[in-house]
Amino acid sequence: MQYKYGNYKANDALPKGQYEVDVLIVGAGFTGLTAAREIMRDTPEKTVMAVDATEIGFGASGRNGGFNMTLFGMEPETTVMRWGKSKTQEAQNYMQQAVAYVHDLVERENLDSDYEHTVMWRVAYSESQEKRLKKTYDLLTSLAKPNSYEFYDQSKVREKLNAPQVRAAIFEPETGILDPCKHVRAIKQLAETAGAKIYENTAVVDIRRDSDGTIVKTNQSTIHAKKLILATNAWSHTLAGPKKIRNRQRPAWTYQIVSEPLTEEEWQTLGWQDRMSIEDNRQFVHYLRITKCGRIAIGGGDIAYEYGKEMDKWHDPKIWQALEDHFHWLFPTLKHKKVHYKWGGVVSANFDMVPEIGFIGDENIIYSSGCIGHGVSLTQLNGRLIADLISGIDSDISKFWIVDRKALPMPPGCWFANRRQAGFGHNFTKQLYYC
Numbered sequence: 251m252q253y254k255y256g257n258y259k260a261n262d263a264l265p266k267g268q269y270e271v272d273v274l275i276v277g278a279g280f281t282g283l284t285a286a287r288e289i290m291r292d293t294p295e296k297t298v299m300a301v302d303a304t305e306i307g308f309g310a311s312g313r314n315g316g317f318n319m320t321l322f323g324m325e326p327e328t329t330v331m332r333w334g335k336s337k338t339q340e341a342q343n344y345m346q347q348a349v350a351y352v353h354d355l356v357e358r359e360n361l362d363s364d365y366e367h368t369v370m371w372r373v374a375y376s377e378s379q380e381k382r383l384k385k386t387y388d389l390l391t392s393l394a395k396p397n398s399y400e401f402y403d404q405s406k407v408r409e410k411l412n413a414p415q416v417r418a419a420i421f422e423p424e425t426g427i428l429d430p431c432k433h434v435r436a437i438k439q440l441a442e443t444a445g446a447k448i449y450e451n452t453a454v455v456d457i458r459r460d461s462d463g464t465i466v467k468t469n470q471s472t473i474h475a476k477k478l479i480l481a482t483n484a485w486s487h488t489l490a491g492p493k494k495i496r497n498r499q500r501p502a503w504t505y506q507i508v509s510e511p512l513t514e515e516e517w518q519t520l521g522w523q524d525r526m527s528i529e530d531n532r533q534f535v536h537y538l539r540i541t542k543c544g545r546i547a548i549g550g551g552d553i554a555y556e557y558g559k560e561m562d563k564w565h566d567p568k569i570w571q572a573l574e575d576h577f578h579w580l581f582p583t584l585k586h587k588k589v590h591y592k593w594g595g596v597v598s599a600n601f602d603m604v605p606e607i608g609f610i611g612d613e614n615i616i617y618s619s620g621c622i623g624h625g626v627s628l629t630q631l632n633g634r635l636i637a638d639l640i641s642g643i644d645s646d647i648s649k650f651w652i653v654d655r656k657a658l659p660m661p662p663g664c665w666f667a668n669r670r671q672a673g674f675g676h677n678f679t680k681q682l683y684y685c
Contacts, residue, residue: 258435261448262449263451264471268474273298273475273477273640274299274478275300275301276301276479276481276482277485278306279306280433280633281481282633284437285481285634286446289641290444298446299473300448300449302452305450307435309484309596310621313431313595314625315537316428316429316539317426318349318353318425318627320348320627322344322605323622325386326342328603329603340650340651345627349425350424352428363428365426366426367425368426369421370526370529373417373419373528373531374418374531380418400420401418404416404418411521411522412581412583413580416580430626454466457478459492463477464478477615477616478615479615479617481633484596484598486498487559492611497659498617498620499619500555500600501596501597502553502556503566503595503596504596507574508545508589509590510587510590511544512544512545512587527539529550534552537550551576553597563594570589599622600658603620603622605618605652606618606620608655618636620657631647635653
């Protein structure tokens with residue numbers, strides 16, 4: 251279960267003792283590490299500590315599909331239905347800002363993230379899917395700034411990609427792809443350089459309020475924090491302490507495979523010259539991207555549910571096989587290609603399918619959850635937003651309506667009423683291979 255990526259030495263666990271900090275962050279993924287760095291940059295006089303129960307990026311941040319994308323929540327249609335067009339448009343603007351935030355960070359800091367600012371396609375395979383895709387395109391163009399999207403019919407698709415099953419695509423230019431495991435480790439370095447202290451393999455066993463902040467206990471230490479950030483996402487229901495954090499979301503497991511490298515001739519036959527990321531618009535979506543080392547990564551399809559706290563659904567041979575079958579169906583010229591790597595990861599999903607940043611009690615405890623599998627860009631800008639809340643900065647993003655929204659809690663003992671819901675995109679999967 252403790253998957254490794256390359257040569258990495260985790261930071262030491264928090265030593266035994268008593269500690270006092272201005273800000274404690276539980277969970278060292280994209281959200282927690284970004285918040286740590288940004289708080290230190292805003293207020294370098296503060297003491298900021300981040301702890302993670304395993305290694306940084308072990309959860310969603312190291313295990314996702316690597317899409318720097320603008321999709322918010324489940325689908326724009328779902329958000330419009332639940333929250334209205336005005337808030338959906340605000341969410342679209344936030345996500346475009348989130349993509350730019352990640353892109354700018356990689357370029358400005360020269361991060362080793364294998365980042366490519368390519369384009370993205372959302373594709374349809376059947377006539378009914380194409381009709382639905384056209385409706386999504388019409389909605390997206392009504393929400394986003396001009397020239398954010400273009401609709402490709404099959405003739406245009408075939409100019410760009412040799413995939414005969416694809417009938418149509420929504421083309422989105424301002425997106426990117428990256429290696430999430432490399433990226434989260436690069437953000438860790440930024441946070442430490444800014445002055446944050448990060449401890450790995452340090453599990454939190456209790457969280458209690460006191461008159462001057464919060465007392466957090468680990469296996470061998472006690473931390474008194476004036477401000478607490480719970481950035482545990484899909485693991486939030488496993489935390490001891492305030493009940494509210496345990497009923498905000500539930501985990502859904504999703505899976506990914508990676509092909510053996512393609513030859514130069516195979517790439518030419520495929521025609522995938524624009525190196526666009528691809529997502530289909532089926533109920534249980536599939537998504538694909540090209541790696542720096544010339545492989546094709548594909549994930550999605552069916553999902554597995556976690557009803558308790560075991561968090562052990564890392565493997566599912568049936569879903570892996572279904573992904574391989576889909577890969578060969580989509581690219582018939584690659585039917586001979588083998589799968590070299592496969593794994594699973596977990597998505598944080600909440601009841602009303604929209605991300606949430608909230609408070610427990612007063613504003614001294616902040617939590618974030620429910621990215622629905624579309625969190626690479628979202629979680630990082632959320633980290634900046636949380637830093638604004640901690641530092642008391644009245645910014646445009648700190649007013650975003652997901653902050654302290656009236657979210658629907660999970661019913662007791664229920665995972666979406668034990669029914670399969672719409673599919674989750676961009677699974678949080680850990681990259682297990684070197685290019």
